[in-house]
Amino acid sequence: MRPIITKCLIRSLCFALVLSMMTVEAFFPVVAAAAQKHATLDAPMPFAHPLRRSEQPVGPRSKPDDIMRDVEQTLEEDVVIPGDPTQCISDIAVIEGLPDPLVGENGCGVDQPVVLKGLAQNPEMSIRPNPTLRCDFAKSVAMWLQEDVQPIARKIFDEELSEVVGGPGYQCRRRNNSKTGKLSEHARGKAMDISAFRFASGRRVSVEGDWAVEGVGDARPSQFLRAVHKSACERFSTVLGPEADVHHRSHFHIDIGCHGKTCTYLICQ
Numbered sequence: 001m002r003p004i005i006t007k008c009l010i011r012s013l014c015f016a017l018v019l020s021m022m023t024v025e026a027f028f029p030v031v032a033a034a035a036q037k038h039a040t041l042d043a044p045m046p047f048a049h050p051l052r053r054s055e056q057p058v059g060p061r062s063k064p065d066d067i068m069r070d071v072e073q074t075l076e077e078d079v080v081i082p083g084d085p086t087q088c089i090s091d092i093a094v095i096e097g098l099p100d101p102l103v104g105e106n107g108c109g110v111d112q113p114v115v116l117k118g119l120a121q122n123p124e125m126s127i128r129p130n131p132t133l134r135c136d137f138a139k140s141v142a143m144w145l146q147e148d149v150q151p152i153a154r155k156i157f158d159e160e161l162s163e164v165v166g167g168p169g170y171q172c173r174r175r176n177n178s179k180t181g182k183l184s185e186h187a188r189g190k191a192m193d194i195s196a197f198r199f200a201s202g203r204r205v206s207v208e209g210d211w212a213v214e215g216v217g218d219a220r221p222s223q224f225l226r227a228v229h230k231s232a233c234e235r236f237s238t239v240l241g242p243e244a245d246v247h248h249r250s251h252f253h254i255d256i257g258c259h260g261k262t263c264t265y266l267i268c269q
Contacts, residue, residue: 088114088135092121093142098132102189108172110189114138116169119146123160123200131169134189137256140235141192148231153199156224160200167193167251176247185238191255197224208250211242228252233268244269 088097094117102110112135118126119142133141145164153161171186185191196206210221225241232239232254240253259265 088112088138090139090142092119092146093139094118094120095135095138095142096130097135102132102170104172104187106172107183108187110134110170112136113170113189116141118164123162125150125161125163127164127166129166129168131166131192132189133169133192137190137192140256141254144232144235148235149197149228152224152227152231153197156220156227157199157203159203161197162200163198164194165196165198167195185255185257190257191238191253193251193253195251197228206250207242207252233266237263237265238267240267240269 088095096115096117098113098115102108102113110132113132114135115130115132116127116138117130118124125145131138145161149164150161153159169186169192170189171184173184173187174181175184195208196204198204205221205224207225211225213219213222229239229241229252232252236254236256237259238253238255238257240248242249244253259267
């Protein structure tokens with residue numbers, strides 16, 4: 001009888017042990033899932049951070065010209081950068097470099113100032129008074145007189161120009177000599193005024209007196225001035241003449257100022 005009881009007890013214990021193990025195995029996944037969910041809910045959210053350079057969206061990049069133009073517009077071109085006037089060399093122009101940059105008030109100044117005295121050859125041509133200009137503009141003016149204006153004089157009058165009468169070039173002032181407003185390109189050495197032309201024969205053609213054709217007189221002076229005005233519009237960014245406004249009835253104004261965001265807008269009046 002005792003062996004039978006012992007076997008029964010052993011079987012009962014084994015059955016209980018197996019049942020408890022099955023219960024634990026079924027219970028552990030539930031506990032693990034709950035613990036994982038609890039940890040997820042309690043975990044702190046990561047802080048927001050800016051995109052790294054490699055993660056930032058790639059867009060169109062500014063062109064170097066645009067960057068330089070933005071800098072110039074921000075500074076309103078009022079910063080004078082020292083230059084070496086002795087490096088301003090021209091084969092056709094008589095140029096005298098100034099030793100130091102010109103620095104005036106309220107942003108006036110010329111970084112590479114030179115004095116343009118005239119053309120050196122084919123034939124010689126003087127400019128009176130000698131304007132003080134920025135180097136690159138002085139060379140552009142000389143090239144225009146040599147390649148455009150002189151041939152127009154030969155074509156219309158069959159003679160050479162000997163002298164160009166104008167203004168001082170650099171002047172620290174605002175546009176149209178106003179008390180307020182933007183600086184004139186004269187204040188940066190990038191503008192020049194021309195009031196008359198003198199020929200080898202002594203003939204004198206003035207902007208104020210010969211622009212308009214009156215009566216049945218000689219039309220050639222007016223033709224000459226209008227042809228010169230048109231040629232300037234093909235060289236410079238700003239050309240103003242007698243038909244522009246009352247401030248320019250007596251002279252041509254030419255400059256290389258920047259107009260528009262891309263500096264490609266031209267003013268020809």
